[in-house]
Amino acid sequence: MDFYFWLFATMAVCAGIFTIAARDPLPSALGLLTVFIACAALYLHLHAPLIAIFQVTIYAGAILVLVVFVIMLLTSPDERLSLLQANMSYRIMGVVLGACIIGLLAAGTKGLINIVGSKALPDGFGSPARFGDLFYRNYLLHFEVASVLLLVALIGGIYLAKKNL
Amino acid sequence: MEGWGIIIIKIVFIWTWTLLIATLMTWIERRGAGLIQDRLGPNRAGPFGIFQPLADGIKLFTKEDIVPEKAHKILFALGPILFALPAFSAYAVVPFGDKIVLGGKEIILQVADVSVGFLYIVAIGSMSVYGIVLGGWGSNNKYSILGGLRSTAQLISYEVPWGLALLAAVLLYGTFSLRDMAFAQQGVFLGFLPNWGIFKQPLGFILFMVAAYAEANRVPFDLPEAESEIVAGYHTEYGSMRLGLYLFGEYVNIYTLSALIVTLYFGAWNLPYVDMSKFLGPVAYGLASFLVFFLKVAFFLWLFVWVRWTVPRFRYDQVMGLGWKSLIPLALINLFITALFVQFTA
Amino acid sequence: MARPVVKKEFSLSDRVYLIEIIKGLGLTWKHFLFNFRACFRPGPHTVPTCWQYPEDLREIAPIFRGAHMLLLDEKGREKCVGCGMCARACPAKCITVKRGKVQEGEEGKYAGKTYCAEFKIDMLRCIFCGFCEEACPKGAIVLGQEYELAEYTPEKCLYDKARLLANYEKAKSEGKLKPARKPVPVEAPPPKAAPKSKPKAAAKKVKEKEGTKQA
Incomplete structure (x- = not known):
């Protein structure tokens, strides 16, 4: 009975449900923040401290801040999301897509139980040194492709935002 | 690995x-501000006003x-908490001295020496934005929202x-852990020259200082709480202990940032040419290293x-x-020069 | 006279700004050290730009209008005759005076034939204009130099005769009585002199005089 896992897993699921069901946009964003923090705690539990730090720094600390920024700029404190949420076609589509995703996940993880067991982790698993090693030797192409993707996004953002280039 | 009891004692001590x-x-700020501005600060509550913080x-x-009537109650209450929590928990990985031997056990003067070291502080620092955002938004006051957005x-x-200045320091010392960085100095x-970070990374030091002032919302970057322009920015509507949490969180942030500056660039607890151990x-030795570290941090707090009270x-x-047009290019140049330096002297 | 606007170009040290910050830090450090040493010195007026109130007091002009007092003459008799001119003159209507006839045995206490049986000033309404002082025919009420008049309850701010006499005793013992105001001598208007100017101007003036006399 892994108390740590169950605590953060239930926290993540409850926060996820709160994110979808909240009336106001900003508490919904806060629910997403809780999901990210719970996931980071779970990554810590899986001996991946660097991924946990990246989750908090990048996801919760930059991307979600940008989302919150947009919410603050474009909505007023009295606005409710109920108008969008009341749309019947959105709800039906949400249920259908949710069911499809759950089905895909279930199909994908069906055989996982047989593979995963308790294993001895290699030495230095999850440490920054090992991480850097893998990143810059075995997975260098993936790293460079990700940076090109970010460059493309940057150029797109500048183009959209500037009035006269 | 130290037992739970010692870690809890260290946590309570640091807190x-x-x-x-x-x-x-708060006392130093008010007295210092007064003396710089050709007046005296508080000097009635005790000798030289030393009991003024108690009165405050x-x-x-x-x-x-x-609590304002139309304010969002939960967000209003959550703002100061989300601001103070990262402030208090960021100090966990910063050392405040070398080891001390008490009762036969060797205790390192740092709450948690993790392998990811200061990345933890970067993560926690990026979380402190939420306290300001929620405080501004939950107050239902246009000045607060403006202050929150700007901040x-x-x-x-x-x-x-x-982060880029810190990265250059990581490149130089080859480790994320702050304790190892202190040993490397x-x-x-x-x-x-003493082996301190400032002599090897002067540009990095300047960048880190400027960015630290901006991260702490202190002048010259204190537009979010610009007292004469947007009333008090994100903490306009807050009073009593909620405001206390904001103000204390800000001072604890300043303390953590000063401790980081000292650890990275001024040799943590090492005296220049003397090896105290x-x-x-x-x-x-444990007490002396704590004292030396604290004196250096005190200088940066005074700074x-x-x-x-010097810069508008x-x-x-x-x-x-x-931030975007001057510091980031300088930080990248600093990273490049440090990388060259490390490559050709390794 | 307008001065032309000179557009000052920023030098390199200005643009970098760090150098200017360090220069500014030096300036504030000088101020800090000066005031730091000053706050350890004993005695009043240690910090020249900031006077610490109860220890450093400002010099009061002799004609300062502070709290009122009822005067005694050289023989120690009360000057006030209870005429009520001060109450009439007061713009804020804060003085209440009741006149009483001096009884047989009390000649030594009062200077005149009547005295003020009741003399109340409501200091919370008083505007410290000094009209009562100017209106008094005997010079019995004067505005003194006392300005620290705060009390804890409003009832204590309604001064009665005993308080006003006590103010006088206190001021006398502290030596803060101001000398009596001498009446300002009014000069007699100069006699109408014959015009010594040119004949044309004189004729004009004579015509104006006749014109005004007729009007």
């Missing part, structure tokens, strides 16, 4: 110590807690040069106050321009 320093900082604390605790933009803009290099006993506040577009 009380930072709170104590935060209260002392009592006032903050006993004032009526006013958010400023904080996330200055995280980039902050012992001795001398080039024969006569050679001639002091284990307990005395925060000193700069506040930057305008918002100047702040953004400085």
